[in-house]
Amino acid sequence: MISREQNDLITRTGAAAPLGRLMRQYWQPVALAVELQGARPLRPVRLMGQDLVLFRDQAGRLALIDRDCPHRGADLAYGRLENGGLRCPFHGWLFDVGGNCLEMPGEPDGGGALCQRVKQKTYPVVERSGIIWGYLGAGEPPAFPDFDCFIAPDSHVFAFKGHMACNWLQALEVGIDPAHASFLHRFEEDESVGGSNTYGRQFRAASMGSDIPMTTLLREFPRPDIDVHPVPWGLRLFSRRRIDSARTHLRVTNLIFPNAFLIPLSGEMTITQWHVPVDDTSNYWYAIFTSFGGPVDKKTMTEQRLDLYQLPDYKPRLGRHNEWGYDAAEQRTKTFTGMGFDINVHDQWACESQGPIADRTREHLGTTDKAIIANRRLLVKAIEQAASGERPPMVLDRASAAGMTGPATMDAIGPTDGWETFWPEIDRKRRDAAPWKRSAA
Numbered sequence: 001m002i003s004r005e006q007n008d009l010i011t012r013t014g015a016a017a018p019l020g021r022l023m024r025q026y027w028q029p030v031a032l033a034v035e036l037q038g039a040r041p042l043r044p045v046r047l048m049g050q051d052l053v054l055f056r057d058q059a060g061r062l063a064l065i066d067r068d069c070p071h072r073g074a075d076l077a078y079g080r081l082e083n084g085g086l087r088c089p090f091h092g093w094l095f096d097v098g099g100n101c102l103e104m105p106g107e108p109d110g111g112g113a114l115c116q117r118v119k120q121k122t123y124p125v126v127e128r129s130g131i132i133w134g135y136l137g138a139g140e141p142p143a144f145p146d147f148d149c150f151i152a153p154d155s156h157v158f159a160f161k162g163h164m165a166c167n168w169l170q171a172l173e174v175g176i177d178p179a180h181a182s183f184l185h186r187f188e189e190d191e192s193v194g195g196s197n198t199y200g201r202q203f204r205a206a207s208m209g210s211d212i213p214m215t216t217l218l219r220e221f222p223r224p225d226i227d228v229h230p231v232p233w234g235l236r237l238f239s240r241r242r243i244d245s246a247r248t249h250l251r252v253t254n255l256i257f258p259n260a261f262l263i264p265l266s267g268e269m270t271i272t273q274w275h276v277p278v279d280d281t282s283n284y285w286y287a288i289f290t291s292f293g294g295p296v297d298k299k300t301m302t303e304q305r306l307d308l309y310q311l312p313d314y315k316p317r318l319g320r321h322n323e324w325g326y327d328a329a330e331q332r333t334k335t336f337t338g339m340g341f342d343i344n345v346h347d348q349w350a351c352e353s354q355g356p357i358a359d360r361t362r363e364h365l366g367t368t369d370k371a372i373i374a375n376r377r378l379l380v381k382a383i384e385q386a387a388s389g390e391r392p393p394m395v396l397d398r399a400s401a402a403g404m405t406g407p408a409t410m411d412a413i414g415p416t417d418g419w420e421t422f423w424p425e426i427d428r429k430r431r432d433a434a435p436w437k438r439s440a441a
């Protein structure tokens, strides 16, 4: 339980808010690269309460600019991509990717001195691993770490996104809560293991090193021992479910400060997922799926996800408006939630049903919430660092970014004694076998 002021401090990301100043020191996803493919490479985007336009000019250069025209504020998202820039449809002022005004066709002499003086605000923008990233902060943006999801080749990464109607932090907190899977994602019937369609069925395959379905394991061992360790990129979480004196299920996940986590999806695949504030009451998750095995099948992965998410806004078909698909009969017999078999829907309900901004003055945290508590402490400390001009964690220069690799993550059944040395071995083997291998931190 925290005070209303503390809750505001760690949830609100407007440009003037202390957290807003911190979050603007990091690259943030603004769109999927595929969103700029097609006949008109332009998307309006909203990030931390700021309205922007993302586009590519005819030369293929990316731009991220303020959405309101500097003439009289008309909406540049309806602009014309022509003549080397973006032209406002109201009076035809033309801006290039640097925000320079190139033409004022209705003014005497085409603009002249006024044209020189007017500049639209622009922000650094870059494409990495299927995502377009923007930087809304002051000064130079930080370097990207050499994480797997950023160094794996395009053939081995797949990016997707989805909308959530709630504050970014409660969405992130689900990702660092290892206990919920035993309940929220519980299925009463086990599936045969080893099927190829793992979409939305993260907890239905077998855990590595066993033929026990994850569904059985999570159902029968609902009380994990959770350890949380500070690491240079944020936090590392160990959650152990002891099966017997010989065998323990171990899941190792990571919080990547300030708004991402990294979890294993399968023996071959990891998910690095950001929760990006659109404003204070909605966020997009952006995920990079990284394969340590064969190339990813982007077409199939996209089609599977479009069952739930609709274009062009990547809003889910299920939500508060239709009770997330809730079915009381299903809840009695098949699933813990009554909301179907796609775990993404379960997580969405868990995040959104807390309300637009979770009221943390009314919560009661338990032992299994220790990563959530540790993360809030990190966040408060970093907000203070940002406010006093110190460098917060993960605002990296190139040298420190190059040393930041991995991070290692895994999900497997191993020995009850000696799990500490067992798990890095599993990660190392997978990494050594990857076609683009890199040692992990």
Ligand code: FES
Binding pocket: 069, 070, 071, 072, 073, 074, 088, 089, 090, 091, 092, 093
């Ligand atoms: S408002 Fe954009 S050109 Fe006039």
Ligand SMILES: [Fe+2]
Binding pocket: 174, 180, 181, 184, 185, 343, 347
């Ligand atoms: Fe979940």
